[in-house]
Amino acid sequence: MCAPLTLALTLSLVASGLPATSANAQLADSVSLSAPQEEPEAAREAVPAQLAEQSGDDFYCRERRLGEWFYCEKPKAKPSEQRAQQPTQSSADQLAAISKQLEEMKARAILQPTTENVSAYIAFQREQLNRASSFADMWRRTIWQNPELDYTLQRPVNQLGKRTWLDNRTADKNRVLASxxxxxxxxxxxxxxxxxxxxxxxxxxxxxxxxxxxxxxxxxxxxxxxxxxxxxxxxxxxxxxxxxxxxxxxxxxxxxxxxxxxxxxxxxxxxxxxxxxxxxxxxxxxxxxx
The missing domain is CATH 3.40.30.10 (Glutaredoxin)
Structure with missing residues (x-):
């Protein structure tokens, strides 16, 4: 398949006025330029280890080393993605860490009562008080909206409710004790x-x-x-x-x-x-x- 191509190239050069010998020389040069250069054995052995892990076509990925742009290498995870992949701390552990930090800041403020230490403790304590207030507020709102969770419907705590509950309780007690x-x-x-x-x-x-x-x-x-x-x-x-x-x-x-x-x-x-x-x-x- 190469002989007809070589012959055609030679004939075209001769027809252009070049001597046959010159045509043959140029043909040899063109063939040598187009032929793939063999990679030394040492260079092949020095292929980075990450290329051995590439997936995809051997020609495009291994020999041409196109990398992740041609899906030969998996894209490296971004720092934000790496953080997201890390296991998150449980809520109980977070609460324990907050309590520990609060105690540490309180102890530091007592042992080293500088303006910075006391101010830091007060600010952190107020932050936790605000969090507790938000929880307490959401607790009562939830109870208001879910009567099955409201124990005061069974045992009232306000004065009017307690009086009514006690009256009913007294009537039940008298009825039971009568028999x-x-x-x-x-x-x-x-x-x-x-x-x-x-x-x-x-x-x-x-x-x-x-x-x-x-x-x-x-x-x-x-x-x-x-x-x-x-x-x-x-x-x-x-x-x-x-x-x-x-x-x-x-x-x-x-x-x-x-x-x-x-x-x-x-x-x-x-x-x-x-x-x-x-x-x-x-x-x-x-x-x-x-």
Missing amino acids: ISKRYGVFYFYSSACAACEVFGPIMRSVSDRFGLTVMAVSLDGGPSKAFPNFTVDTGQYRAMGMQGQQVPALVLFDTQTKRPMPIGYGVMAADEVMDRIFTLTSVEPGSDF
Whole structure:
């Protein structure tokens, strides 16, 4: 395929008036110029390592080394992109870092109370107070707009709401306590040598008379009770009710249906407090009041 081309080139040069020998010389020069120069072995070995990682056509990427402009090399990430690729710090870590920095600036201002240190601490502290204020404001706005998150609808805090809630609560309590004696009874543990029991005995008698609640007085030392002359002596009832030690006075509510004791409390209590605790133990779901 090269012979006809060489022959045609020679004939064209001869036709132009050049001697054949000159034509042949120029032909040789042109051939030598157009022939690809072989790269020395050492130069080929010195190809940068990054070219070995180039992708694409070998001729354009490896031999001609066109680089990233012809998609032979992947473009280098910009500094902003490199920062974006780095893992971000969690919100909890950011908050901990702020608290640590605030404590450090406070300590520096106390140990080195210069104008610069104190001013820097005040400015940083005010920045965090502003952040906390924004959070508190957004908290209340969110509660206003989402009634399922507003606990004050269950337990009001304003005066009018609290009064209404207490009135409803009193009505519910009176209704429950009016029939409490049909299912529950109370064990009243006391000691004849206990001064607090002398005070608490009459209180429990008034509760029993008011609500028709059965109260079983149990003496731990065998001594009598002025408020409950029909007492019984403890023969293991105290421990059977799940009580520990010998603390008196003590009250235990007993469910006659489930046979389950529920300690009410120890020490001297007012009659209303006793009934509030009985109402809570029998009619209020744990956690609903808080």
